[in-house]
Amino acid sequence: MYKLNDAGMAIVESARAVAGSTLASTAVETDSQARFPRESVQALRDAGFFGLTLSPEVGGQGQPPRTFAAVVEELAQRCASTAMIYVMHVSATQAIAASPTLTGKQELLSEIAAGRHLTTLAFSERGSRSHFWAPVSRLESGGNGEFVTSANKSWVTSASHADSYVSSAQQPAAGSPLESVLYLVDREAAGVQIGDGFDGLGLRGNDSSPVTLNNVAIPAGWLLTELGAGATAMLEVVLPWFAVGTAAMANGLSRAAVSATSRHLSTGRFESTDSLLRDLPNLRARLAQMSVRTEQSRALLAHTTRAMEQPDAMTPLFVLQARLAAIQAATDVTDLAMKACGGAAFSRQLGIERLFRDARAGWVMAPTADHLQEFVGRALTGLPLF
Ligand SMILES: Cc1cc2nc3c(=O)[nH]c(=O)nc-3n(C[C@H](O)[C@H](O)[C@H](O)COP(=O)(O)OP(=O)(O)OC[C@H]3O[C@@H](n4cnc5c(N)ncnc54)[C@H](O)[C@@H]3O)c2cc1C
Structure with a gap:
């Protein structure tokens, strides 16, 4: 989807491995006890993810937004809390890396890339x-x-x-x-x-x-x-990385909802008729809708991250739209998953209710869905953002 080169693919494989082991095994407890996922953050430190987007000169991996998006999508499918912590870390790191004024910047970036500074x-x-x-x-x-x-x-x-x-x-x-x-x-x-x-x-x-x-x-x-120069840095340096990261987080949640729903519909059985949930056309239709919204959002994000590498006048608009589309998709997709899977989704056994709750945070984090719609509408009609 994100058209990564070999190095990028290897990094995403590594993210998938960390997500499938440490994040997956601690996510339920992280959520139920509202506790910081120390083990997952430590695993990201150890695997070199803290410096993913930093330059190799400070020990980073020099990866572009598309790799960041693909990594966050992997993390969010297993533990969205960890994905959010990571998105905030990378967004803040970009402000540090872009700083023209910070004393000791290279030393701090080296500490970050080495996984010693969150x-x-x-x-x-x-x-x-x-x-x-x-x-x-x-x-x-x-x-x-x-x-x-x-x-x-x-x-x-x-x-x-x-x-x-x-x-x-x-x-x-x-x-x-x-x-x-x-x-x-x-x-x-x-x-x-x-x-x-x-x-x-x-x-x-x-x-x-x-x-x-x-x-x-x-x-x-x-x-x-x-x-x-603070507002300019917030909008031009931090916001693009935050938007890509939170869009990828939302897409990861949507992907997880599609997988969990597909699994449940393929195994849930009505014994009286010896049929499966997937034999009901309305449930299949919901799953199809979920998949379409998820892949539309991922395609827009992939397009946006490619555009960010050779930006033009439209790129900031795509950045805003990619976040807006993803947070709207994630709230709708997880809502459909709750409806498609019924009481099984309402209880904690499928993990879908956690995806449903986690997806709602993206909507209220600033820029919120309301702000994004307003910004996009203003940009499309030639008005200044503020
Ligand atoms: C899980 C989570 C983690 C967060 N982490 C961080 C963090 O690390 N760092 C950080 O700085 N912040 C963080 N935030 C804060 C977040 O970015 C928002 O600032 C916060 O959610 C705003 O809440 P509020 O009640 O003040 O919203 P309000 O500003 O009171 O908004 C209420 C409603 O009004 C709407 N609204 C507001 N202004 C407008 C407008 N101009 N036009 C139309 N509608 C409008 C909003 O969309 C919202 O629906 C986090 C929030 C959450 C939920």
Whole structure:
């Protein structure tokens, strides 16, 4: 589907192996206990996935978005919480890699590529809600060229486990929330306070907890962008990787729902008539619909990731559409799976209810389905995004 070269195929094989062993064996407990999937994240560290998209100069594998998409799709089929943690890590890593200002950038990227540093995004705030592009927190001058900030970050995936957060704030004396800056926060820095653990409907293992920053000192060398360049970095650097990653996660969930439904329809038996569930045409029709939506979404994502390698004016629109199509498909496909498999899906035995719950997170993560529709509609009618 993603037209990978031999190196890319070998990487995806490796992702499939990790997903089929460690992720598959811990996913149910990760979900039921809402516990961070340490073993799965460790397996990704050990297998070299932390530096998948980083350049070989820092020890990375230099892989493009299409390989990232194919890897995430494999992970999400087994444990979407782990896939989400990984998507946030890679998206934040791209902000670090693109930074023109970070002191010690090469050393940090080497640590990431070696699997010794997990990072994540801390964009959403209590005050900005899902409008991540408009932070309400602000960096203030702390003297000696340093900065200080306080913020209520509302959801930070891997909050208690990431080594650093890629965070956003308004620049000092900003005239608008769009005059922002990205900066790096050490999770163990003085003033960082992590809230109660995450207890959500889906993606229950990903520890997306609130984090409060209380007068946290930010050295000038920890700025990830120039002052005022935060919104551009969020939209042009982070968003494409986040969109591809979350689209792939949604596609993985859809694929898992198609497989589980197909298995159940092929084995569930009515003893009185000696027939199988698959003998009912309405259930076959639901499965066909599920498959069509899944493959449409995967094809759009594959097209988008190829376009990202030689971008033109339409590429950003495809990126937004690929995420929108995938999160819509995953909510619809997992809903159809629940209906096709009946009470067996409603109970935990088939694992379909977990896919159904996990798929709903993609819809509300910013940019949400509403934002994406608005952005795409504005772009198609020649209006500015904001
Ligand atoms: C599992 C999970 C993990 C997350 N992880 C992270 C993370 O690691 N880092 C991070 O920064 N954030 C993270 N988030 C936060 C996420 O990106 C959103 O910011 C959050 O879900 C917004 O919730 P809210 O209640 O504030 O939404 P609200 O902003 O209150 O939105 C409520 C509804 O209004 C709609 N809406 C909002 N604005 C508009 C508009 N302009 N036009 C039309 N409709 C609109 C929304 O689509 C939504 O349906 C995570 C969220 C979840 C669920």
